[in-house]
Amino acid sequence: MDYLSINKATWDKRTDIHLESSFYDVQSFINGKCSLNPIEKELLGSVESLDLLHLQCHFGQDTLSLNRLGAKTTGVDLSSKAIAAANHLSSKLSLDANFFCDDIVQFGEKNDKQFDVVYTSYGVLCWLPDLSQWAKTISNALKSGGKFVLVEFHPINDLVQGYDYFEKSSADIEKEGTYTENCDGKESTIVTWSHSVSDVIQALIKTGLEIKQYIESPYSPYDCEQNLQYVDGKGFVKYHKGNLIPQIYAIQAIKK
Numbered sequence: 001m002d003y004l005s006i007n008k009a010t011w012d013k014r015t016d017i018h019l020e021s022s023f024y025d026v027q028s029f030i031n032g033k034c035s036l037n038p039i040e041k042e043l044l045g046s047v048e049s050l051d052l053l054h055l056q057c058h059f060g061q062d063t064l065s066l067n068r069l070g071a072k073t074t075g076v077d078l079s080s081k082a083i084a085a086a087n088h089l090s091s092k093l094s095l096d097a098n099f100f101c102d103d104i105v106q107f108g109e110k111n112d113k114q115f116d117v118v119y120t121s122y123g124v125l126c127w128l129p130d131l132s133q134w135a136k137t138i139s140n141a142l143k144s145g146g147k148f149v150l151v152e153f154h155p156i157n158d159l160v161q162g163y164d165y166f167e168k169s170s171a172d173i174e175k176e177g178t179y180t181e182n183c184d185g186k187e188s189t190i191v192t193w194s195h196s197v198s199d200v201i202q203a204l205i206k207t208g209l210e211i212k213q214y215i216e217s218p219y220s221p222y223d224c225e226q227n228l229q230y231v232d233g234k235g236f237v238k239y240h241k242g243n244l245i246p247q248i249y250a251i252q253a254i255k256k
């Protein structure tokens, strides 16, 4: 199965929808709004003058927000539509980011540049079959002492919705709409994999990264699925049998 072509077609379709959505609110971004949330900003720290690689950057709002904060940014994404939109935004805003359209693992095999920071966030890992290759891409792209930051939706939330928590040998292949409010029943095929948190952590440790922080939170910054409730000033929550489900987790690690 050519999962990269299937997922690329889906993300190309989703990009068109996302660019028109209030969820991504591109006009506010153009007007100067930063798309980053407090949790990733805190874990990244100051990015002023740092060389930063953003993996699975979608159409580049976070990459360009980091650019506005003074980083020299490079974004990589599988979707050619997303990368075209990212390049368009970058030149419209007179920012100086580099964008590459590629599978992150294939990018990693060609890349010989080493970065101060590698960043990736929110809905990235389920598209990747092999976390050891993912972690190798990150480790090889980091300078010694460089920092890795991941902020991801918590897989316990997927478990509660009926998906596997632990990795299995086969992918989940489904038809699904996207997560923005304007999706309007437009479904496309997605090929995804489950990854437990321990598999993520172990993959990073095995490539020589030292985990400095691991954070879990019941508050998601995004209203991107059903049955979420908003808690003023904190974010979106969901309950299971009356108790809060972890919505997101974050890892900060340093390359030794």
Ligand SMILES: C[S@@+](CC[C@H](N)C(=O)[O-])C[C@H]1O[C@@H](n2cnc3c(N)ncnc32)[C@H](O)[C@@H]1O
Binding pocket: 007, 011, 056, 057, 058, 059, 060, 061, 062, 076, 077, 078, 079, 082, 102, 103, 104, 105, 121, 122, 123, 124, 127, 128
């Ligand atoms: C949910 S989005 C990431 C969200 C992102 N933080 C944002 O700004 O909205 C997932 C992204 O992963 C990309 N993607 C999926 N599989 C990929 C792969 N194998 N290599 C590179 N990018 C991939 C998709 O094209 C999509 O843009």
